[in-house]
Amino acid sequence: MTDSVSTAIDSRVQWHTCMYDKKNYLNGFELRYETNSATTSTTRGISAQPTTTTTTTTTAQTTNDSIAQVESIMQMLHDTEITGGKDSFSKKSNNNDNGSDDEDIYYNWSDDDFISHNIGGDDAGNGNAAGTDATYIQNSDQMFESQNPILSEEECFDIIQEARDTIAQGLLKEQQEEEEKSQQNNNNSEQGQQQQQQRASAISNSQLGEARLSNMPKTRAWLQDTLQSRFFPLLKSRFGVDDLVLYDGLVLGNQAPSRSQPIHRDASLLTLNVALSRLEDFEGGGTYIEVLDDTLKINQGHLLCHAGSVMHAGVGINKGERWVFVLFVLGESQPQFSRRCHAQALECIQDRQLKQAEEVLQTGLRVATNDHLLHNTMGRLHLMRQDPKMAIKSFQSADNAYPVCQKAMVSIAQILIESRRPRAALRRFNLVLERINNRDLQPDSQMSLKGLAFGARRDAARCALLCAQYNYEKQQQQKQQQNDDDPMMMMEWNRVHLAVAIDRMKTCLNAAPNEPNLLGMLDRAEFLFKEAQQ
Ligand SMILES: O=C(O)CCC(=O)C(=O)O
Numbered sequence: 001m002t003d004s005v006s007t008a009i010d011s012r013v014q015w016h017t018c019m020y021d022k023k024n025y026l027n028g029f030e031l032r033y034e035t036n037s038a039t040t041s042t043t044r045g046i047s048a049q050p051t052t053t054t055t056t057t058t059t060a061q062t063t064n065d066s067i068a069q070v071e072s073i074m075q076m077l078h079d080t081e082i083t084g085g086k087d088s089f090s091k092k093s094n095n096n097d098n099g100s101d102d103e104d105i106y107y108n109w110s111d112d113d114f115i116s117h118n119i120g121g122d123d124a125g126n127g128n129a130a131g132t133d134a135t136y137i138q139n140s141d142q143m144f145e146s147q148n149p150i151l152s153e154e155e156c157f158d159i160i161q162e163a164r165d166t167i168a169q170g171l172l173k174e175q176q177e178e179e180e181k182s183q184q185n186n187n188n189s190e191q192g193q194q195q196q197q198q199r200a201s202a203i204s205n206s207q208l209g210e211a212r213l214s215n216m217p218k219t220r221a222w223l224q225d226t227l228q229s230r231f232f233p234l235l236k237s238r239f240g241v242d243d244l245v246l247y248d249g250l251v252l253g254n255q256a257p258s259r260s261q262p263i264h265r266d267a268s269l270l271t272l273n274v275a276l277s278r279l280e281d282f283e284g285g286g287t288y289i290e291v292l293d294d295t296l297k298i299n300q301g302h303l304l305c306h307a308g309s310v311m312h313a314g315v316g317i318n319k320g321e322r323w324v325f326v327l328f329v330l331g332e333s334q335p336q337f338s339r340r341c342h343a344q345a346l347e348c349i350q351d352r353q354l355k356q357a358e359e360v361l362q363t364g365l366r367v368a369t370n371d372h373l374l375h376n377t378m379g380r381l382h383l384m385r386q387d388p389k390m391a392i393k394s395f396q397s398a399d400n401a402y403p404v405c406q407k408a409m410v411s412i413a414q415i416l417i418e419s420r421r422p423r424a425a426l427r428r429f430n431l432v433l434e435r436i437n438n439r440d441l442q443p444d445s446q447m448s449l450k451g452l453a454f455g456a457r458r459d460a461a462r463c464a465l466l467c468a469q470y471n472y473e474k475q476q477q478q479k480q481q482q483n484d485d486d487p488m489m490m491m492e493w494n495r496v497h498l499a500v501a502i503d504r505m506k507t508c509l510n511a512a513p514n515e516p517n518l519l520g521m522l523d524r525a526e527f528l529f530k531e532a533q534q
């Protein structure tokens with residue numbers, strides 16, 4: 001186990017030293033985005049998995065030794081990031097190469113400088129909204145938004161400018177490499193020339209993307225001062241931590257139309273998000289906070305900061321351009337074992353090293369019993385091993401830890417459908433839809449919520465239809481046999497549940513008019529409903 005984990009770690013360490021290598025770069029991108037990974041496709045994927053590795057479905061016993069090993073590897077990763085962060089971003093003496101002679105102001109932040117958003121879950125402590133590292137920071141159940149700009153218009157402009165150049169250079173480099181490759185293939189052919197023209201126009205359209213701080217020397221130099229004078233004191237004033245190290249940062253640029261990010265937690269203890277564009281520069285956008293089910297939109301130069309483990313997503317825009325500056329900050333004495341274990345487990349799963357993945361997940365759960373992402377991924381792992389019972393247990397733990405997200409409960413319902421238990425599945429879908437409470441039908445609701453609710457309504461209706469059909473057939477048989485067991489009860493069930501199911505199908509048809517499956521289901525449900533009324 002240790003070997004494979006070490007190999008994976010080597011490749012991640014390498015990623016930090018080689019930021020623009022595309023493969024590793026994407027790898028890092030995925031690590032930054034730890035999403036609620038229990039999805040429908042995972043459930044459907046069961047039959048596609050090789051069966052040779054699925055014979056042992058028992059839970060591997062994690063020994064104290066392997067826990068210690070995993071923990072020491074995670075600690076090593078943390079130390080590497082801390083050292084890397086200090087090397088890249090800490091202030092060097094006489095370093096003022098950002099062209100500005102201004103003495104920066106050492107702000108004294110007070111509560112009045114911020115609007116705070118309570119993300120603490122419900123009164124019973126459910127929700128785990130600030131994540132498992134919350135105990136390390138004060139006010140972890142709050143997100144803070146600055147009342148005033150933290151960066152000047154000029155500073156925002158300069159950062160965007162450098163990010164644009166960095167992204168364009170990256171694209172250019174990529175395209176040159178591709179050109180070299182394709183030139184070898186179709187030297188001077190007409191097709192080759194056409195491709196070159198297409199590439200040239202792609203550059204002039206200034207495709208946006210993300211620029212990493214490691215490729216932005218000017219912004220990095222400017223940050224060495226600004227971190228100490230503005231950002232770290234600000235974070236200390238809000239979260240009471242003073243062993244902060246900037247580990248990584250990016251400038252994200254979106255051009256309309258752009259899609260929302262997946263809901264994720266960051267690879268950070270604390271995250272700073274500074275708006276570089278003015279609100280009037282785009283439509284849509286903002287940062288969606290899952291536990292609030294709300295999108296926070298801040299104006300140019302303003303800042304939003306939160307525990308990295310708060311589930312959130314940058315929202316797509318439908319007009320204009322939106323730039324944000326995101327800084328990922330670590331606490332030197334907080335190695336964040338659980339999120340590191342999760343990231344590691346995802347890599348092991350990707351490499352189909354399921355046993356290793358389980359060991360790492362179990363180690364994470366030892367230190368963070370309430371980490372919903374660890375439970376979710378454990379559920380996925382059980383499904384890959386064709387162990388639906390254990391999967392349901394893990395998804396249930398994920399749901400208990402973070403009932404804000406409905407994906408774990410939907411996964412349970414889907415497992416129950418596959419196990420031919422539509423009535424039990426329907427109860428889970430009902431719970432999901434009760435919790436969503438039609439929020440997805442609001443005009444500004446998130447696409448991900450819309451998608452999840454659409455699926456839950458459709459599948460709930462399908463389950464109700466299956467049960468109603470069963471009741472109907474039973475009633476018909478009993479009529480023939482003149483054996484009056486209790487058809488009234490069954491018809492009462494059909495009346496109540498089909499009415500709800502028909503309503504749900506109609507709601508789905510509003511979003512997907514003329515969808516043939518839904519129309520067929522609706523037809524059948526209306527017939528059964530009429531029969532139940534007689
Ligand atoms: O676009 C935003 O507001 C959020 C960006 C973000 O969450 C990220 O890049 O990790």
Ligand SMILES: [Fe+2]
Binds near residue numbers: 264265266312
């Ligand atoms: Fe993020």
